[in-house]
Amino acid sequence: MSRAVVYTEFGGPEVLQLRDVPEPHAGPGEVRVRVTAAGLNPMDWAICANPQLAAMFGVALPSGFGYDFAGVVDEAGEGAGGFAVGDRVFGGAMARAAADFLVMPAASDALFRTPDGIGDEVAAALPVCGLTAAAALAAIGAGPGDTVLVGGAAGGVGVFAVQLARLAGARVLGTASPGTFAFLRGLGAEPVAYGPGLAERVRALAPGGVTAATDLFGTETAETALGLGVPAERISTVAAGPNPPGGVRATGGSEADPAEMERITGAILAGRLTVPVAATFPLERIRDAVTLQAGRHVHGKVVVTLSRTSDPKFLAS
Structure with missing residues (x-):
């Protein structure tokens, strides 16, 4: 089993639950990413709170949560487009980022290699x-x-x-x-x-x-x-x-042209662009993280970090 943030009804941060879910695996042309960080965005909690907006993004209940992620490829299916186990990656996965694992098409325009010199918390703030x-x-x-x-x-x-x-x-x-x-x-x-x-x-x-x-x-x-x-x-x-x-x-x-991401990461590595990470929270505190981000008073990004520990207070059966 693995963990994922899910919600079964629309609403505020209180509807978010950290649950045990079946562990996904990569198929042909896919990679599985062990997520280490997930960046929060206004659209994440807006989709969670608004069924009409959720429908516009193809999100239906029950749903996962979050879009931006960073992590490490830990499974690569046959024909996975040059990705290999151990590659550091970041990108976007609609309503699936706040989870221990996610599976992505290796050819996705929303999957990028993480350059050496950029940490996962910063990478998760970029897409x-x-x-x-x-x-x-x-x-x-x-x-x-x-x-x-x-x-x-x-x-x-x-x-x-x-x-x-x-x-x-x-x-x-x-x-x-x-x-x-x-x-x-x-x-x-x-x-x-x-x-x-x-x-x-x-x-x-x-x-x-x-x-x-x-x-x-x-x-x-x-x-x-x-x-x-x-x-x-x-x-x-x-x-x-x-x-x-x-x-x-x-x-x-x-x-946006996906090639813009290379320009952004290049500017970060050159010290010409900074990515303010205002706060980090463990996955077990996803509700606190979303509450802070939704208040729109943070200067920079809020990032959720993932480990393999679990806090029973936030687990739902």
């Missing part, structure tokens, strides 16, 4: 946030000479978007709460408080104007950018639904 940030910036063509307004700059996706935009040569203004300003300055952004009066504060910071924007939280930044005269085709959103305001571009990690 959703890194690729979503890359897609959001690619949609608006952020580059040298741009002044980019990033909405939700201190969040999990935001910390990547800020740094990737800076690496592309852009000036970055990032919306956030005042308590995160020092954190954002450390990433190279010029922070600006979100909320009423945002447009006036942006004008004061950038009297020459904003040339592009990405909204990683809702619609406030996108609407502000439109009001500041930024063309709709140079504004992207990732959390405003399929019909964002004013014809701006809706995008997400699924639209």
Whole structure:
């Protein structure tokens, strides 16, 4: 037997259960990953809480939990695409990451080799946030000479978007709460408080104007950018639904070129991109981890680590 976080009804962190489940095994063209870390994302608990959203992602009850993972290949089926037992890997597996083991197609675009020099906790923080940030910036063509307004700059996706935009040569203004300003300055952004009066504060910071924007939280930044005269085709959103305001571009990690992950890991290894891991929790404390992440006040990523110990308090029959 092995362990997996599952839920049998939709709701908040209280519905998550750590259960003993049958141990999966790799078939032809597949690899089994012994998971060592799982990174949390807003979509994880949003899917868990919202049956309509879950259906959009093909998630049905009973369900596993989590998407981002890192670990080690411990089984490789025949024709497993060059992967071998002992290879360190990371990637994404919808509603299956928070488990001792998961099985993936070896040819999946969501499975990457973990470079030497990058730990599993950092690797588990990369797939959703890194690729979503890359897609959001690619949609608006952020580059040298741009002044980019990033909405939700201190969040999990935001910390990547800020740094990737800076690496592309852009000036970055990032919306956030005042308590995160020092954190954002450390990433190279010029922070600006979100909320009423945002447009006036942006004008004061950038009297020459904003040339592009990405909204990683809702619609406030996108609407502000439109009001500041930024063309709709140079504004992207990732959390405003399929019909964002004013014809701006809706995008997400699924639209990113998988090759962007190599660029991200290369920047990490070169010391040009940092991945703030705000907190780690053992798998037995998955509810605490999700509660913290869902509060949206952490500066960086929340990662769950896995070992072979079990706490009976969190096991369900």
